[in-house]
Amino acid sequence: MxxxxxxxxxxxxxxxxxxxxxVQQHFDQAAELLDLPARLRGILRxxxxxxxxxxxxxxxxxxxxxxxxxxxxxxxxxxxxxxxxxxxxxxxxxxxxxxxxxxxxxxxxxxxxxxxxxxxxxxxxxxxxxxxxxxxxxxxxxxxxxxxxxxxxxxxxxxxxxxxxxxxxxxxxxxxxxxxxxxVVTGKPINIGGSEGRREATGRGLTYVLTAAAHHLGLNISDIRLAIQGCGNVGSTVAREAVALGMKVIALSDSRGGVYNPHGLDIEAILAHKAHTGSVVGAVNADSLTNEELLEVECDVLVPAALSGVITAQNAGRIRAQIVAEAANGPTTKAADAILYDRGCLVIPDILANAGGVTVSYFEWVQGLQEFFWSEREVNTQLRRVMTNALQQVLRVSAERQVDLRTASYMLAVQRVADAVTTRGIYP
Structure with a gap:
């Protein structure tokens, strides 16, 4: 299977x-703020x-x-x-x-x-x-x-x-x-040309960005409490990496439900329980909660790492995290974005937060073309560099244009692609 x-x-x-x-709403907003010509909007949309x-x-x-x-x-x-x-x-x-x-x-x-x-x-x-x-x-x-x-x-x-x-x-x-x-592909097994660190790359890249964002906000890493919705490869990697950095994971869920302990979960024990039973539900030393309740847990960082559209205008006002780091694609609606921004919640958007996977896929592609392979330490060093540089660029645009991080991220990305289209010109 x-x-x-x-x-x-x-x-x-x-x-x-x-x-x-x-996705189209976010593109349209970025294109408007960039005053992108109609011909480019038509191409890129x-x-x-x-x-x-x-x-x-x-x-x-x-x-x-x-x-x-x-x-x-x-x-x-x-x-x-x-x-x-x-x-x-x-x-x-x-x-x-x-x-x-x-x-x-x-x-x-x-x-x-x-x-x-x-x-x-x-x-x-x-x-x-x-x-x-x-x-x-x-x-x-x-x-x-x-x-x-x-x-x-x-x-x-x-x-x-x-x-x-x-x-x-x-x-x-x-x-x-x-x-x-x-x-021709990335994410392959290592014994046929895959890259060290590829499996953990999405979750690990998110923790690199999260750490840099926490420093930006003046948060003490050891005081950070995380709630993670989703316990597959990405969610479990974020949990392990966060604990290794000294953070506490206080809530974790999968498709069947979640577990909660305000003093911190024993992540390895819970993941072992999931491997044995198929779910985190029922793990010892933890209370049960639903996926919906997890989103509203009092925490410092919320990591939606499962489905899209889970943070909406209906529940955004009840989210108590200082940071939302989007491991999933499109977990926050545009209306929810505005609510979170207005109350000072820092949303690290999906196109930034979960870019670690494609970044290490790029490293794997380069290694495959060159037939020259890197150690996991080298991969992680380069991953940290790419992710933290991207965050710094987004923070700069956000401050200059007085927009949230998602809008700043889209503005940077859309402008770069529009510039490439313009430079190359229209064939024939």
Whole structure:
């Protein structure tokens, strides 16, 4: 069975319509503040390329089933496109468009020479055997091989996929080419060209940004209390990294519910309980709470690391955190943003907070092209540099333009992509 590489708890309701609306609203606001010409707005508001494929897969029973998949490339002005592939029964083309657009801004904000892309297959991987998932993956890779490649578009894991899926994609493309092509995907197993530190990169990158933001606000690291919604790869990594830095995690949840202890949770014990039972619910030395209640816990930092659209105008006024660090994509609606900003809550937006994954994917791509690999310490040093530099640039724009960090992040990212489009010109 394929397990998700991002957040197991994210494999729930689709985020399609809400997320696309959220992303386009933020782009429109940034474009207005930048006084972006209408011709550039038209180019950047929609994907540059969209591929929809319908392909057959032989099930273990011998029955042939047709699946639908997508690969969307939002913008190619700054370089090849980059973005994950998700397997989910409710994924849609609109959701894939939104995620590809987010990847463009995320890569530009981090200073990576990429545009944004996203891929998806409408499938519940939990209902397929390992053999069926491999056959589906290899056929999907073949279908999208016309648009992916080390210098064109580089996929990575996302919801419902993992390093093994990336290995199958790499092998499929390599068979087509007649030689090994390690840089065609990132998030691969280390023994076939993956990067040290890639699995932990999203959560670790968030803690680097969080630490720098805490210093900016004058907070003592050892006094910080975190509440984390989501206990998959990202949420659990944030919890472990935060505790290692001296912070306390007082609330943690997954799709079934959460646990709470105002004096701090024993993270390793809770993660062991989850590994044994499938959920954090019922862990010892902790009270139970719902995912909705977790958002409103009194804490210093709230980390939504699961679903989009969980912080809304209805509950934003009850959120008591000083900092919201968005590990998930689009967890805060635009109306909620305004409420949090007005009361002085610092929201570290998704395109900044969770950019650690694509940053180390970039490092993996570079290593693959050069066939020269770095230690985990080297990877983490460079990750910290990229993430903290991005935060400092966003804080500068936020202060200069008197806008929140999300608006400042979008302004920086959109301007960089618009500049690339303008410099390259319109072909022919």
């Amino acid at each position: 394929v397990m998700t590489d991002i957040e197991r708890s994210a494999a729930a309701p689709s985020e399609s319509v809400d997320l696309l609306n959220i 929609v994907p540059q390329r969209e591929l929809t494929v319908n392909f057959p897969v032989k099930r273990d029973s011998g029955r042939i089933e047709v699946f639908q998949g997508f690969r969307v490339q939002h913008n190619l002005a700054r370089g090849p496109t980059k973005g994950g592939i998700r397997y989910h029964p409710n994924v849609t083309l609109d959701e894939t468009r939104a995620l590809a657009m987010l990847m463009t801004w995320k890569c530009a904000l981090a200073g990576l020479p990429y545009g944004g892309a996203k891929g998806a297959v409408i499938v519940d991987p939990k209902q397929l055997s390992v053999g069926e998932i491999e056959r589906l993956t290899r056929r999907f890779a073949t279908e999208i091989s016309v648009v992916i490649g080390p210098e064109r578009d580089i996929p990575a894991p996302d919801v419902g996929t993992n390093p093994q899926v990336m290995a199958w994609i790499m092998d499929t493309i390599s068979m087509h080419q007649g030689h090994t092509v390690p840089a």
